[in-house]
Amino acid sequence: xxxxxxxKEKLEIIEKAMDHYLPKEKNYQDIIFESMRYSIFAGGKxxxxxxxxxxxxxxxxxxxDVIPFACAMEMxxxxxxxxxxxxxxxxxxxxxxxxxxxxxxxxxxAILAGDGLLNYAxxxxxxxxxxxxxxxxxxxxxNEIASSAGIHGMIGGQxxxxxxxxxxxxxxxxDFIHKNKTGALIISSIRTGAILGGATEKELNALSEYATNIxxxxxxxxxxxxxxxxxxxxxxxxxxxxxxNKATYPVLYGLDESMKKVQDLFNQSVESLKSFGQxxxxxxxxxxxxxxxxx
Amino acid sequence: xxxxxxxKEKLEIIEKAMDHYLPKEKNYQDIIFESMRYSIFAGGKxxxxxxxxxxxxxxxxxxxDVIPFACAMEMxxxxxxxxxxxxxxxxxxxxxxxxxxxxxxxxxxAILAGDGLLNYAxxxxxxxxxxxxxxxxxxxxxNEIASSAGIHGMIGGQxxxxxxxxxxxxxxxxDFIHKNKTGALIISSIRTGAILGGATEKELNALSEYATNIxxxxxxxxxxxxxxxxxxxxxxxxxxxxxxNKATYPVLYGLDESMKKVQDLFNQSVESLKSFGQxxxxxxxxxxxxxxxxx
Numbered sequence: 001x002x003x004x005x006x007x008k009e010k011l012e013i014i015e016k017a018m019d020h021y022l023p024k025e026k027n028y029q030d031i032i033f034e035s036m037r038y039s040i041f042a043g044g045k046x047x048x049x050x051x052x053x054x055x056x057x058x059x060x061x062x063x064x065d066v067i068p069f070a071c072a073m074e075m076x077x078x079x080x081x082x083x084x085x086x087x088x089x090x091x092x093x094x095x096x097x098x099x100x101x102x103x104x105x106x107x108x109x110a111i112l113a114g115d116g117l118l119n120y121a122x123x124x125x126x127x128x129x130x131x132x133x134x135x136x137x138x139x140x141x142x143n144e145i146a147s148s149a150g151i152h153g154m155i156g157g158q159x160x161x162x163x164x165x166x167x168x169x170x171x172x173x174x175d176f177i178h179k180n181k182t183g184a185l186i187i188s189s190i191r192t193g194a195i196l197g198g199a200t201e202k203e204l205n206a207l208s209e210y211a212t213n214i215x216x217x218x219x220x221x222x223x224x225x226x227x228x229x230x231x232x233x234x235x236x237x238x239x240x241x242x243x244x245n246k247a248t249y250p251v252l253y254g255l256d257e258s259m260k261k262v263q264d265l266f267n268q269s270v271e272s273l274k275s276f277g278q279x280x281x282x283x284x285x286x287x288x289x290x291x292x293x294x295x
Numbered sequence: 296x297x298x299x300x301x302x303k304e305k306l307e308i309i310e311k312a313m314d315h316y317l318p319k320e321k322n323y324q325d326i327i328f329e330s331m332r333y334s335i336f337a338g339g340k341x342x343x344x345x346x347x348x349x350x351x352x353x354x355x356x357x358x359x360d361v362i363p364f365a366c367a368m369e370m371x372x373x374x375x376x377x378x379x380x381x382x383x384x385x386x387x388x389x390x391x392x393x394x395x396x397x398x399x400x401x402x403x404x405a406i407l408a409g410d411g412l413l414n415y416a417x418x419x420x421x422x423x424x425x426x427x428x429x430x431x432x433x434x435x436x437x438n439e440i441a442s443s444a445g446i447h448g449m450i451g452g453q454x455x456x457x458x459x460x461x462x463x464x465x466x467x468x469x470d471f472i473h474k475n476k477t478g479a480l481i482i483s484s485i486r487t488g489a490i491l492g493g494a495t496e497k498e499l500n501a502l503s504e505y506a507t508n509i510x511x512x513x514x515x516x517x518x519x520x521x522x523x524x525x526x527x528x529x530x531x532x533x534x535x536x537x538x539x540n541k542a543t544y545p546v547l548y549g550l551d552e553s554m555k556k557v558q559d560l561f562n563q564s565v566e567s568l569k570s571f572g573q574x575x576x577x578x579x580x581x582x583x584x585x586x587x588x589x590x
């Protein structure tokens with residue numbers, strides 16, 4: 001048996017699938033796509049995915065079912081190496097003859113690229129499980145959470161926020177950051193609860209709209225409190241956004257405009273649920289509470 | 296409506312569930328359990344899980360279905376804060392009036408605690424989906440991968456390895472590190488492939504035994520190559536284990552004993568598959584290849 005030839009054949013299947021699965025589109029956070037690809041394609045024996053494929057063949061299974069899981073496994077392995085190489089861990093400059101991720105992209109992006117690969121591994125497996133389980137509420141809910149937490153959601157927003165520091169950014173970029181960095185998890189929390197509870201499409205749509213509005217309102221309130229809040233109540237230093245030259249709603253548009261925006265968002269969030277009558281009480285009271293909080 | 300009272304009631308449900316789900320047993324890696332608990336219980340409004348519960352109630356769903364997902368969501372939120380606070384990111388010393396995770400446990404444990412929480416969130420959701428889908432191969436496979444990658448698997452091994460640096464450790468600790476840090480993903484790769492391919496119990500057991508042996512053999516070979524390997528072929532500096540005072544098999548038992556151990560493990564791996572005849576060819580050739588590699 002020419003084991004090297006067989007290993008090479010299997011490796012090539014993995015390389016192609018990896019290239020297929022890993023995003024490469026242009027967007028505000030595309031530096032993390034580049035950074036993830038850098039480490040994934042910096043070599044490696046692909047031992048784990050090859051073992052997975054071989055075990056499937058050993059039992060006469062269908063190799064196509066395994067490919068997303070095999071890629072997910074390699075992503076998990078790869079994220080662990082990226083984090084392991086960080087200065088805070090093993091502090092390695094080279095791996096497989098190439099510069100380690102943080103030596104090319106910096107520590108912050110390397111941390112996020114590792115987080116991104118770990119989360120993306122689950123996104124991939126969950127999506128692949130979704131195809132044939134369209135009625136399984138729990139897989140649909142997992143998919144909701146996984147997508148919102150990853151490189152096209154929260155992590156994506158963190159990356160865009162990070163690379164926008166000390167830069168003047170436009171409204172679109174700020175919207176992207178808000179929508180993803182904090183908005184994504186808040187929206188998917190509400191959607192996940194509704195999905196698991198067996199929501200109708202009308203209910204899910206109304207709750208999603210409510211979530212979008214209070215998510216943004218919550219974020220702008222946070223940013224306002226970072227300017228006018230009481231350090232004791234908030235439990236951390238205020239003024240850090242201005243100090244770090246972070247673009248936030250009140251920094252870009254001023255306090256008055258920001259407070260007006262929060263009130264508008266509150267009104268819209270109430271509007272989206274009002275047709276449901278009394279059962280909206282909690283959400284409407286909560287929106288009011290979140291808007292008026294001072295911590 | 297007394298919104299503060301309702302929020303407090305829901306928050307208490309989450310606190311209890313979190314305490315129930317988060318591990319606290321004594322083991323080699325228990326510092327990460329402590330570190331994860333530190334940040335999870337350092338306060339927080341629990342806004343996301345509360346929204347999830349409320350959305351489920353809004354559609355008259357069963358709140359018990361939501362609890363694991365609500366905790367998972369809070370773990371994802373919490374991991375993102377731990378990583379965000381790191382010196383490489385926002386470099387914050389305080390959050391909610393308490394020292395941030397890395398200020399208490401150091402940067403390395405804080406990175407791993409974040410990774411651990413992210414992975415554990417998926418473990419929790421996948422396990423909760425497994426209960427009612429016992430015949431769903433893909434969920435079983437996800438469960439296999441998630442468990443092996445997390446704080447009771449790879450991350451657990453990384454933590455034990457980290458805290459063992461510059462210490463003389465015993466055989467049991469070294470076994471724990473090997474079994475988890477590298478072994479876990481190799482074993483779950485093979486098991487996942489077999490599960491997805493529809494393995495019989497006999498096949499799954501034999502493949503698991505094979506995987507356990509080559510996993511350890513692979514690790515010891517790596518450690519041997521870190522002493523006698525060729526830097527050009529390996530693509531990174533050799534000798535780092537001795538330099539970093541890392542306990543490895545060859546450091547503890549010497550090169551001869553280590554090479555003998557690798558050969559024994561190879562023999563055992565072949566043994567576990569030999570009853571399957573020709574279809575074991577790939578795995579047996581691979582074991583031989585891995586044992587003899589010089590990179």
